[in-house]
Amino acid sequence: MKTVESEIAAILAGTISAITQRSIFNRLGSLAALPVxxxxxxxxxxxxxxxxxxxRLFARRNSGELIASCxxxxxxxxxxxxxxxxxxxxxxxxxAAGAxxxxAAATKRFPIEQEKDIATARxxxxxxxxxxGLSKFTSVKVATAVSELxxxxxxxxxxxxxxxxALRDDRGSGLQITAIDQxxxxxxxxxxxxxxxxxxxxxxxxxGLVAVKKLVDEFxxxxxxxxxxxxxxxxxxxx
Amino acid sequence: MExxxxxxxxxxxxxxxxxxxxxxxxxLDLQDSLMERVRVTDAKGVILDVSxxxxxxxxxxxxxxxxxxxxxxxxxxxYIVGIRPAVAMTLIEMGVELDSVNTAxxxxxxxxxxxxxxx
Numbered sequence: 001m002k003t004v005e006s007e008i009a010a011i012l013a014g015t016i017s018a019i020t021q022r023s024i025f026n027r028l029g030s031l032a033a034l035p036v037x038x039x040x041x042x043x044x045x046x047x048x049x050x051x052x053x054x055x056r057l058f059a060r061r062n063s064g065e066l067i068a069s070c071x072x073x074x075x076x077x078x079x080x081x082x083x084x085x086x087x088x089x090x091x092x093x094x095x096a097a098g099a100x101x102x103x104a105a106a107t108k109r110f111p112i113e114q115e116k117d118i119a120t121a122r123x124x125x126x127x128x129x130x131x132x133g134l135s136k137f138t139s140v141k142v143a144t145a146v147s148e149l150x151x152x153x154x155x156x157x158x159x160x161x162x163x164x165x166a167l168r169d170d171r172g173s174g175l176q177i178t179a180i181d182q183x184x185x186x187x188x189x190x191x192x193x194x195x196x197x198x199x200x201x202x203x204x205x206x207x208g209l210v211a212v213k214k215l216v217d218e219f220x221x222x223x224x225x226x227x228x229x230x231x232x233x234x235x236x237x238x239x
Numbered sequence: 240m241e242x243x244x245x246x247x248x249x250x251x252x253x254x255x256x257x258x259x260x261x262x263x264x265x266x267l268d269l270q271d272s273l274m275e276r277v278r279v280t281d282a283k284g285v286i287l288d289v290s291x292x293x294x295x296x297x298x299x300x301x302x303x304x305x306x307x308x309x310x311x312x313x314x315x316x317x318y319i320v321g322i323r324p325a326v327a328m329t330l331i332e333m334g335v336e337l338d339s340v341n342t343a344x345x346x347x348x349x350x351x352x353x354x355x356x357x358x
Contacts, residue, residue: 140294148296
Protein backbone atom coordinates (compact mmCIF):
# COMPACT_ATOMS: atom_id res chain seq x y z
CA MET A 1 0.00 0.00 0.00
CA LYS A 2 1.31 3.44 -0.89
CA THR A 3 1.14 5.48 2.28
CA VAL A 4 2.17 9.11 2.60
CA GLU A 5 5.18 7.99 4.63
CA SER A 6 6.40 5.34 2.18
CA GLU A 7 6.04 7.65 -0.83
CA ILE A 8 7.76 10.63 0.79
CA ALA A 9 10.48 8.50 2.39
CA ALA A 10 11.36 7.14 -1.07
CA ILE A 11 11.80 10.68 -2.38
CA LEU A 12 13.75 12.02 0.58
CA ALA A 13 16.03 8.97 0.89
CA GLY A 14 19.67 9.99 0.58
CA THR A 15 19.04 13.72 0.97
CA ILE A 16 17.54 13.92 4.45
CA SER A 17 18.73 11.64 7.26
CA ALA A 18 16.47 8.92 8.61
CA ILE A 19 16.33 10.62 12.02
CA THR A 20 15.18 13.90 10.53
CA GLN A 21 12.65 12.09 8.36
CA ARG A 22 11.31 10.39 11.49
CA SER A 23 10.72 13.79 13.11
CA ILE A 24 8.99 15.08 9.98
CA PHE A 25 6.62 12.08 9.94
CA ASN A 26 6.02 12.42 13.67
CA ARG A 27 4.90 15.98 13.09
CA LEU A 28 2.51 14.82 10.37
CA GLY A 29 0.89 12.52 12.96
CA SER A 30 -1.80 10.16 11.67
CA LEU A 31 -1.57 11.70 8.19
CA ALA A 32 1.74 9.91 7.62
CA ALA A 33 0.13 6.46 7.80
CA LEU A 34 -2.76 7.29 5.45
CA PRO A 35 -2.77 5.73 2.00
CA VAL A 36 -2.02 8.44 -0.57
CA UNK A 37 -5.28 7.60 -2.36
CA UNK A 38 -7.34 8.56 0.70
CA UNK A 39 -5.88 12.03 1.17
CA UNK A 40 -8.35 14.91 0.93
CA UNK A 41 -7.30 18.20 -0.64
CA UNK A 42 -7.00 19.74 2.84
CA UNK A 43 -4.82 16.84 4.04
CA UNK A 44 -2.57 17.27 1.05
CA UNK A 45 -2.17 20.96 1.81
CA UNK A 46 -1.29 20.22 5.44
CA UNK A 47 1.26 17.60 4.43
CA UNK A 48 2.79 19.85 1.78
CA UNK A 49 3.07 22.82 4.14
CA UNK A 50 4.89 20.69 6.68
CA UNK A 51 7.13 19.11 4.05
CA UNK A 52 7.96 22.42 2.45
CA UNK A 53 9.15 23.87 5.75
CA UNK A 54 11.17 20.81 6.70
CA UNK A 55 12.72 20.19 3.30
CA ARG A 56 13.78 23.84 2.95
CA LEU A 57 15.44 23.62 6.35
CA PHE A 58 17.12 20.25 6.12
CA ALA A 59 17.84 19.37 2.50
CA ARG A 60 21.25 20.65 1.53
CA ARG A 61 20.31 21.26 -2.07
CA ASN A 62 17.53 20.84 -4.63
CA SER A 63 14.86 21.65 -2.05
CA GLY A 64 12.57 23.05 -4.78
CA GLU A 65 12.82 19.84 -6.83
CA LEU A 66 12.26 17.66 -3.78
CA ILE A 67 9.14 19.60 -2.82
CA ALA A 68 7.78 19.34 -6.36
CA SER A 69 8.45 15.56 -6.39
CA CYS A 70 6.64 15.15 -3.07
CA UNK A 71 3.67 17.13 -4.39
CA UNK A 72 3.58 14.99 -7.52
CA UNK A 73 3.72 11.76 -5.52
CA UNK A 74 0.84 12.84 -3.31
CA UNK A 75 -1.20 14.27 -6.18
CA UNK A 76 -0.69 11.32 -8.52
CA UNK A 77 -2.12 8.89 -5.98
CA UNK A 78 -5.32 10.90 -5.77
CA UNK A 79 -5.63 10.99 -9.52
CA UNK A 80 -5.52 7.20 -9.78
CA UNK A 81 -8.64 6.73 -7.66
CA UNK A 82 -10.45 9.91 -8.46
CA UNK A 83 -10.62 10.85 -12.13
CA UNK A 84 -11.56 14.49 -11.70
CA UNK A 85 -8.97 15.49 -9.12
CA UNK A 86 -6.46 18.03 -10.39
CA UNK A 87 -3.24 16.81 -12.02
CA UNK A 88 -0.06 16.47 -9.93
CA UNK A 89 1.53 19.62 -11.26
CA UNK A 90 -1.33 21.88 -10.30
CA UNK A 91 -1.65 20.26 -6.88
CA UNK A 92 1.99 21.15 -6.35
CA UNK A 93 1.29 24.68 -7.49
CA UNK A 94 -1.78 24.92 -5.27
CA UNK A 95 0.08 23.58 -2.27
CA ALA A 96 3.00 25.90 -2.88
CA ALA A 97 0.70 28.89 -3.35
CA GLY A 98 -1.23 27.94 -0.22
CA ALA A 99 1.94 27.69 1.82
CA UNK A 100 3.21 30.98 0.43
CA UNK A 101 -0.04 32.79 1.18
CA UNK A 102 -0.07 31.41 4.69
CA UNK A 103 3.55 32.41 5.27
CA ALA A 104 2.93 35.90 3.93
CA ALA A 105 -0.01 36.42 6.25
CA ALA A 106 1.68 35.12 9.39
CA THR A 107 3.74 37.35 11.63
CA LYS A 108 5.84 35.50 14.17
CA ARG A 109 6.44 37.32 17.43
CA PHE A 110 9.18 36.56 19.95
CA PRO A 111 9.24 38.31 23.32
CA ILE A 112 12.69 39.56 24.36
CA GLU A 113 13.31 39.96 28.08
CA GLN A 114 16.63 38.33 28.94
CA GLU A 115 19.87 37.34 27.29
CA LYS A 116 18.71 33.83 26.44
CA ASP A 117 15.82 35.26 24.37
CA ILE A 118 18.41 36.83 22.06
CA ALA A 119 19.64 33.39 21.01
CA THR A 120 16.09 32.14 20.48
CA ALA A 121 15.10 35.10 18.30
CA ARG A 122 18.31 34.75 16.33
CA UNK A 123 17.75 31.04 15.62
CA UNK A 124 14.10 31.58 14.69
CA UNK A 125 15.07 34.39 12.32
CA UNK A 126 17.72 32.19 10.76
CA UNK A 127 15.37 29.30 10.07
CA UNK A 128 12.64 31.67 8.84
CA UNK A 129 15.13 33.22 6.43
CA UNK A 130 16.15 29.79 5.10
CA UNK A 131 12.51 28.74 4.88
CA UNK A 132 11.50 31.64 2.64
CA GLY A 133 14.45 30.89 0.39
CA LEU A 134 16.97 33.63 1.23
CA SER A 135 20.58 32.59 0.57
CA LYS A 136 22.92 31.16 3.20
CA PHE A 137 24.91 34.39 3.40
CA THR A 138 21.80 36.52 3.68
CA SER A 139 20.49 34.23 6.42
CA VAL A 140 23.64 34.81 8.47
CA LYS A 141 23.13 38.56 8.00
CA VAL A 142 19.49 38.18 9.09
CA ALA A 143 20.58 36.32 12.24
CA THR A 144 23.25 38.93 12.98
CA ALA A 145 20.83 41.84 12.58
CA VAL A 146 18.27 40.16 14.84
CA SER A 147 21.04 39.55 17.36
CA GLU A 148 21.94 43.27 17.39
CA LEU A 149 18.32 44.41 17.67
CA UNK A 150 17.44 41.90 20.39
CA UNK A 151 20.56 42.87 22.35
CA UNK A 152 19.57 46.54 22.16
CA UNK A 153 16.19 45.61 23.64
CA UNK A 154 17.72 43.61 26.53
CA UNK A 155 20.43 46.18 27.28
CA UNK A 156 18.56 49.46 26.86
CA UNK A 157 14.83 48.83 27.08
CA UNK A 158 14.66 45.80 29.39
CA UNK A 159 11.93 44.13 27.43
CA UNK A 160 10.27 44.17 24.05
CA UNK A 161 9.73 41.87 21.10
CA UNK A 162 11.08 40.85 17.72
CA UNK A 163 8.58 40.21 14.93
CA UNK A 164 9.34 38.33 11.74
CA UNK A 165 7.19 38.53 8.64
CA ALA A 166 7.76 36.91 5.28
CA LEU A 167 7.11 39.38 2.46
CA ARG A 168 6.04 38.59 -1.06
CA ASP A 169 5.34 41.73 -3.05
CA ASP A 170 6.24 43.41 -6.32
CA ARG A 171 9.85 43.69 -5.12
CA GLY A 172 10.19 39.92 -4.73
CA SER A 173 10.41 37.88 -1.57
CA GLY A 174 11.96 39.17 1.61
CA LEU A 175 11.95 39.05 5.37
CA GLN A 176 10.75 41.94 7.48
CA ILE A 177 12.16 42.26 10.99
CA THR A 178 10.55 44.57 13.51
CA ALA A 179 12.09 45.26 16.92
CA ILE A 180 9.64 46.91 19.30
CA ASP A 181 10.17 48.17 22.82
CA GLN A 182 8.60 50.62 25.23
CA UNK A 183 11.97 51.61 26.65
CA UNK A 184 13.39 55.09 27.19
CA UNK A 185 13.61 55.92 23.47
CA UNK A 186 16.48 57.84 21.89
CA UNK A 187 16.66 61.63 21.87
CA UNK A 188 17.76 63.74 18.89
CA UNK A 189 21.21 64.53 20.26
CA UNK A 190 21.97 60.87 20.94
CA UNK A 191 20.67 59.90 17.50
CA UNK A 192 23.07 62.35 15.92
CA UNK A 193 25.94 60.82 17.88
CA UNK A 194 24.86 57.30 16.90
CA UNK A 195 24.78 58.03 13.17
CA UNK A 196 27.93 60.11 13.46
CA UNK A 197 29.72 57.13 14.99
CA UNK A 198 30.74 59.02 18.14
CA UNK A 199 28.22 57.45 20.51
CA UNK A 200 29.50 55.12 23.23
CA UNK A 201 27.07 53.63 25.66
CA UNK A 202 27.81 52.53 29.20
CA UNK A 203 28.26 49.03 27.87
CA UNK A 204 30.73 50.26 25.29
CA UNK A 205 28.49 49.50 22.36
CA UNK A 206 26.42 52.01 20.47
CA UNK A 207 27.47 50.43 17.21
CA GLY A 208 24.53 48.05 16.92
CA LEU A 209 22.08 50.30 15.10
CA VAL A 210 24.70 51.52 12.64
CA ALA A 211 25.72 47.92 11.95
CA VAL A 212 22.13 46.84 11.34
CA LYS A 213 21.49 49.76 9.00
CA LYS A 214 24.50 48.74 6.91
CA LEU A 215 23.36 45.11 6.71
CA VAL A 216 19.74 45.55 5.63
CA ASP A 217 18.11 46.58 2.35
CA GLU A 218 15.41 48.77 3.93
CA PHE A 219 15.64 50.49 7.32
CA UNK A 220 13.29 52.61 9.37
CA UNK A 221 13.74 53.92 12.92
CA UNK A 222 10.86 55.33 14.91
CA UNK A 223 11.85 56.62 18.31
CA UNK A 224 11.29 59.46 20.77
CA UNK A 225 12.13 59.94 24.44
CA UNK A 226 9.45 58.28 26.57
CA UNK A 227 7.74 56.63 23.62
CA UNK A 228 9.97 53.64 23.08
CA UNK A 229 11.74 52.52 19.94
CA UNK A 230 10.60 50.60 16.87
CA UNK A 231 13.12 49.49 14.29
CA UNK A 232 11.74 48.03 11.07
CA UNK A 233 14.04 46.56 8.47
CA UNK A 234 13.78 44.30 5.45
CA UNK A 235 16.14 41.79 3.87
CA UNK A 236 15.50 41.06 0.20
CA UNK A 237 16.39 37.88 -1.69
CA UNK A 238 18.98 38.06 -4.46
CA UNK A 239 17.52 38.38 -7.92
CA MET B 240 24.12 25.72 36.86
CA GLU B 241 27.38 27.62 36.84
CA UNK B 242 28.75 27.63 33.31
CA UNK B 243 32.41 28.09 32.45
CA UNK B 244 34.45 27.87 29.27
CA UNK B 245 37.37 25.43 29.54
CA UNK B 246 40.89 26.69 28.87
CA UNK B 247 43.33 24.07 27.55
CA UNK B 248 47.10 24.41 27.63
CA UNK B 249 49.23 23.17 24.73
CA UNK B 250 52.93 23.75 25.39
CA UNK B 251 53.04 27.49 26.04
CA UNK B 252 49.78 28.35 24.33
CA UNK B 253 46.32 28.54 25.84
CA UNK B 254 43.46 27.27 23.75
CA UNK B 255 39.82 28.22 24.18
CA UNK B 256 37.09 26.75 22.04
CA UNK B 257 33.91 28.78 22.23
CA UNK B 258 31.00 26.38 21.94
CA UNK B 259 28.36 28.32 23.77
CA UNK B 260 26.43 31.56 23.75
CA UNK B 261 28.72 34.30 25.07
CA UNK B 262 26.78 36.50 27.43
CA UNK B 263 28.04 39.31 29.62
CA UNK B 264 29.02 37.38 32.73
CA UNK B 265 30.50 34.43 30.85
CA UNK B 266 32.61 36.76 28.70
CA LEU B 267 33.96 38.61 31.74
CA ASP B 268 34.71 35.32 33.52
CA LEU B 269 36.57 34.08 30.46
CA GLN B 270 38.60 37.28 30.23
CA ASP B 271 39.46 37.06 33.94
CA SER B 272 40.47 33.41 33.95
CA LEU B 273 42.43 33.78 30.70
CA MET B 274 44.52 36.60 32.16
CA GLU B 275 45.12 34.63 35.32
CA ARG B 276 46.17 31.55 33.32
CA VAL B 277 48.49 33.64 31.12
CA ARG B 278 50.14 34.93 34.30
CA VAL B 279 50.47 31.52 35.96
CA THR B 280 51.59 29.54 32.90
CA ASP B 281 53.71 32.26 31.32
CA ALA B 282 51.88 31.53 28.06
CA LYS B 283 53.11 33.24 24.92
CA GLY B 284 49.88 32.91 22.99
CA VAL B 285 46.14 32.59 23.40
CA ILE B 286 44.05 31.01 20.67
CA LEU B 287 40.29 31.46 20.58
CA ASP B 288 38.54 28.99 18.31
CA VAL B 289 35.22 30.45 17.10
CA SER B 290 34.49 27.87 14.38
CA UNK B 291 31.37 26.80 16.28
CA UNK B 292 30.09 30.36 16.54
CA UNK B 293 27.55 30.88 13.78
CA UNK B 294 26.81 34.54 14.39
CA UNK B 295 29.24 37.25 15.52
CA UNK B 296 27.58 40.61 16.11
CA UNK B 297 29.12 43.89 17.25
CA UNK B 298 28.77 42.87 20.90
CA UNK B 299 30.71 39.61 20.48
CA UNK B 300 33.27 41.52 18.40
CA UNK B 301 33.77 43.91 21.31
CA UNK B 302 34.26 40.97 23.70
CA UNK B 303 36.86 39.41 21.39
CA UNK B 304 38.66 42.75 21.00
CA UNK B 305 38.65 43.26 24.78
CA UNK B 306 40.11 39.80 25.36
CA UNK B 307 42.74 40.48 22.68
CA UNK B 308 43.72 43.76 24.31
CA UNK B 309 43.98 42.33 27.81
CA UNK B 310 46.06 39.37 26.60
CA UNK B 311 48.35 41.77 24.75
CA UNK B 312 48.78 43.82 27.92
CA UNK B 313 50.05 40.65 29.56
CA UNK B 314 52.67 40.30 26.83
CA UNK B 315 51.07 37.42 24.95
CA UNK B 316 49.53 37.33 21.47
CA UNK B 317 45.88 36.53 20.85
CA TYR B 318 44.70 34.65 17.77
CA ILE B 319 41.11 34.14 16.64
CA VAL B 320 40.74 31.07 14.45
CA GLY B 321 37.92 29.52 12.47
CA ILE B 322 35.84 32.56 11.53
CA ARG B 323 33.27 31.31 9.04
CA PRO B 324 33.18 32.93 5.57
CA ALA B 325 29.60 34.20 5.99
CA VAL B 326 30.52 35.66 9.39
CA ALA B 327 33.55 37.44 7.90
CA MET B 328 31.43 38.90 5.10
CA THR B 329 28.84 40.09 7.60
CA LEU B 330 31.48 41.76 9.79
CA ILE B 331 32.87 43.60 6.75
CA GLU B 332 29.40 44.81 5.73
CA MET B 333 28.66 45.99 9.25
CA GLY B 334 31.90 47.93 9.31
CA VAL B 335 33.05 46.51 12.65
CA GLU B 336 36.73 45.80 13.17
CA LEU B 337 38.52 42.91 14.85
CA ASP B 338 41.63 45.02 15.29
CA SER B 339 42.88 43.98 18.73
CA VAL B 340 43.39 40.34 17.80
CA ASN B 341 45.29 38.41 15.16
CA THR B 342 43.43 35.98 12.98
CA ALA B 343 44.37 32.66 11.42
CA UNK B 344 42.43 30.29 9.22
CA UNK B 345 42.91 27.27 11.47
CA UNK B 346 44.28 26.17 14.80
CA UNK B 347 47.29 24.61 13.05
CA UNK B 348 48.17 27.86 11.29
CA UNK B 349 47.80 29.88 14.47
CA UNK B 350 50.14 27.50 16.34
CA UNK B 351 52.60 27.77 13.45
CA UNK B 352 52.55 31.56 13.57
CA UNK B 353 53.00 31.56 17.33
CA UNK B 354 55.94 29.17 17.07
CA UNK B 355 57.61 31.38 14.45
CA UNK B 356 57.13 34.29 16.82
CA UNK B 357 59.04 32.49 19.57
CA UNK B 358 61.99 31.17 17.58
